[in-house]
Amino acid sequence: xxxxxxxxxxxxxxxxxxxxxxxxxxxxxxxxxxxxxxxxxxxxxxxxxxxxxxxxxxxxxxxxxxxxxxxxxxxxxxxxxxxxxxxxxxxxxxxxxxxxxxxxxxxxxxxxxxxxxxxxxx
Amino acid sequence: xxxxxxxxxxxxxxxxxxxxxxxxxxxxxxxxxxxxxxxxxxxxxxxxxxxxxxxxxxxxxxxxxxxxxxxxxxxxxxxxxxxxxxxxxxxxxxxxxxxxxxxxxxxxxxxxxxxxxxxxxx
Numbered sequence: 001x002x003x004x005x006x007x008x009x010x011x012x013x014x015x016x017x018x019x020x021x022x023x024x025x026x027x028x029x030x031x032x033x034x035x036x037x038x039x040x041x042x043x044x045x046x047x048x049x050x051x052x053x054x055x056x057x058x059x060x061x062x063x064x065x066x067x068x069x070x071x072x073x074x075x076x077x078x079x080x081x082x083x084x085x086x087x088x089x090x091x092x093x094x095x096x097x098x099x100x101x102x103x104x105x106x107x108x109x110x111x112x113x114x115x116x117x118x119x120x121x122x
Numbered sequence: 123x124x125x126x127x128x129x130x131x132x133x134x135x136x137x138x139x140x141x142x143x144x145x146x147x148x149x150x151x152x153x154x155x156x157x158x159x160x161x162x163x164x165x166x167x168x169x170x171x172x173x174x175x176x177x178x179x180x181x182x183x184x185x186x187x188x189x190x191x192x193x194x195x196x197x198x199x200x201x202x203x204x205x206x207x208x209x210x211x212x213x214x215x216x217x218x219x220x221x222x223x224x225x226x227x228x229x230x231x232x233x234x235x236x237x238x239x240x241x242x243x244x
Contacts, residue, residue, distance in 0.1 A: 016176055018188050020142050036234050043236045050237030054138055054230035061228035066140050068190060070239070106183035108176035112158050114165045115172030117192070117239065 014049070015074050015107050019067040022102040025059035031101055032065070034093055041085045042069075047076020074107060136171070137196050137229050141189040144224040147181035153223055154187070156215055163207045164191075169198020196229060 023031050032053065039051055051069035071077040080086060093099060145153050154175065161173055173191035193199040202208060215221060 015179075018176060018185075020185055020188070032233050039234060039236050048237065050239045051235070052232055052239065053234040054140060055233035057137075057229045057231055062226050063140075063142055063228065065233070066142070066188075066230065070237075104184050106185065107179045108188065109179055110174055111154050111177035111187070112161060112175040113173070114161050115170065115192075117172045117174065 012073060015071055015077065016110070017067075017069045017071065017077060017105060018108050019069075019103055019105040020063050021065040021067070021104070022062075023064050024100065025064055027099055027101070028055065028064050030096075031099055034089070034096075034099070035065070035067070038086065038089050041083070041089065042080050045076070045080035045083065047072035048080065134195060137193055137199065138232070139189075139191045139193065139199060139227060140230050141191075141225055141227040142185050143187040143189070143226070144184070145186050146222065147186055149221055149223070150177065150181075150186050152218075153221055156211070156218075156221070157187070157189070160208065160211050163205070163211065164202050167198070167202035167205065169194035170202065 021031070032055070035053055039053070042048055043051065049070035049072065051067060054066045054068070056064045069077075071080075093101065143153070154177070157175055161175070164170055165173065171192035171194065173189060176188045176190070178186045191199075215223065
């Protein structure tokens with residue numbers, strides 16, 4: 001348990017946030033519009049580096065949307081998430097009767113890396 | 123349904139493959155060792171660009187491991203996956219009594235992109 005809590009401790013340095021969304025295929029367009037608005041709020045905050053919302057090619061894929069984002073620190077991300085603008089938007093999402101989205105956000109580190117990731121949209 | 127099958131059609135160009143793994147936190151090290159071996163086989167195949175296996179910082183995260191990989195084409199990825207070496211390794215994983223892993227691989231396109239993704243490990 002000690003090692004587990006150590007691994008869960010906040011990072012000081014750059015982090016990767018991955019959010020795996022469970023959203024019905026028929027709601028992907030509507031949710032993406034919401035997400036884009038939120039992403040612009042987040043991107044204006046200090047410490048934001050980049051974000052890529054990936055959309056499954058097949059409507060049968062279990063996870064229709066996956067966001068991979070990088071921030072200067074966990075603290076910077078948490079502060080942006082907690083801003084009034086971000087919180088207001090989250091409330092709007094929860095109250096939208098046309099969207100039933102389960103978000104699974106978590107902080108990740110890179111365990112294995114092979115090749116050079118693209119600097120531009122593949 | 124027509125538009126759905128069109129969207130699911132194979133891409134000719136570069137693709138992103140994301141694999142969301144459900145694996146007990148206590149099996150992450152063992153599975154990562156297996157994954158690394160497989161990644162080196164895949165990386166040697168034509169059309170491979172890059173892969174990053176992300177590991178959750180918290181052992182409580184629902185998805186302990188997420189791979190984000192880029193390939194020149196879906197055909198190149200499928201051919202590498204179907205190779206004898208890759209298939210043998212998949213069999214070894216399935217027969218390993220110490221690993222209970224649910225993989226959720228799918229092909230993705232980029233729906234929204236903000237900022238410049240890092241060219242090196244963040």
